[in-house]
Amino acid sequence: MKSFKLTVLGARGSVSVSGKDFSVHGGATSCYRVQAGDEEIYLDAGTGIVNATPLENSRITILLTHLHLDHVIGLPFFAALTNKDRPIDIYARERAGLQPKEAVDRLIDNPFWPAKIETYPAKVTFHLPPKRFSIGAVEVDTLEGCHPGGSTIYKLTYQGKSLVYATDFEHEPKACAALTTFAKDCDLLLYDAQYTAAEYERFKGYGHSTPEEGIKIAELANVKKLLFVHHAPWRTDKDFAQMQHDFAKINQEIIL
Ligand SMILES: [Zn+2]
Numbered sequence: 001m002k003s004f005k006l007t008v009l010g011a012r013g014s015v016s017v018s019g020k021d022f023s024v025h026g027g028a029t030s031c032y033r034v035q036a037g038d039e040e041i042y043l044d045a046g047t048g049i050v051n052a053t054p055l056e057n058s059r060i061t062i063l064l065t066h067l068h069l070d071h072v073i074g075l076p077f078f079a080a081l082t083n084k085d086r087p088i089d090i091y092a093r094e095r096a097g098l099q100p101k102e103a104v105d106r107l108i109d110n111p112f113w114p115a116k117i118e119t120y121p122a123k124v125t126f127h128l129p130p131k132r133f134s135i136g137a138v139e140v141d142t143l144e145g146c147h148p149g150g151s152t153i154y155k156l157t158y159q160g161k162s163l164v165y166a167t168d169f170e171h172e173p174k175a176c177a178a179l180t181t182f183a184k185d186c187d188l189l190l191y192d193a194q195y196t197a198a199e200y201e202r203f204k205g206y207g208h209s210t211p212e213e214g215i216k217i218a219e220l221a222n223v224k225k226l227l228f229v230h231h232a233p234w235r236t237d238k239d240f241a242q243m244q245h246d247f248a249k250i251n252q253e254i255i256l
């Protein structure tokens with residue numbers, strides 16, 4: 001069996017952070033690399049993508065959940081853009097009436113940046129993700145989550161294994177029911193755990209969730225492993241150690 005492997009390149013939400021309090025869990029914003037056979041699929045392009053060294057001979061795809069800065073700000077620094085022999089396919093939904101290319105052109109252009117995406121040697125093609133499509137042997141399913149301006153949830157299935165990436169997701173009841181069905185029996189769920197339950201009271205409507213809500217969905221959906229993502233910029237390594245301790249008694253296998 002060929003490998004189906006996830007690498008966390010950045011799991012910080014909202015803004016990148018650095019310093020001694022963030023040395024274990026890191027401070028780069030949303031980016032995950034999935035290797036599935038010959039496919040190299042990036043989930044979001046936050047500052048985590050800056051640390052990505054593209055693999056040899058793989059086909060590169062970037063699946064963007066939405067276009068908030070913390071999910072796209074690493075794109076101009078993606079090493080694969082400097083290689084003219086590596087085409088890159090980017091999938092993103094239309095947001096605020098803009099096609100993905102139009103939206104990226106607003107960000108990666110003067111005066112914010114001195115180059116446009118087409119200035120880079122790599123040939124980049126933008127696509128609107130249908131509800132279901134394939135990237136080689138990887139099946140991709142999509143679902144819209146609950147987030148200001150929208151955010152796409154992706155499910156990747158390869159050789160009978162599946163992972164679901166649900167970031168920038170707020171646990172509104174209808175959205176939770178839809179995600180529970182969507183993530184049913186998946187092997188790994190990446191879930192937005194930006195806030196603690198106490199913090200959430202101050203940040204209702206910001207489009208993020210809590211570890212407790214993730215655990216509820218994971219249990220209902222019979223998810224095998226749960227990985228919390230999109231952590232608040234103020235969450236220190238010490239806080240993570242405490243959370244790990246607090247969630248150790250839960251059945252589901254939980255990773256922070
Ligand atoms: Zn975000």
Ligand SMILES: [Zn+2]
Nearest residue numbers: 066068147168
């Ligand atoms: Zn967002």
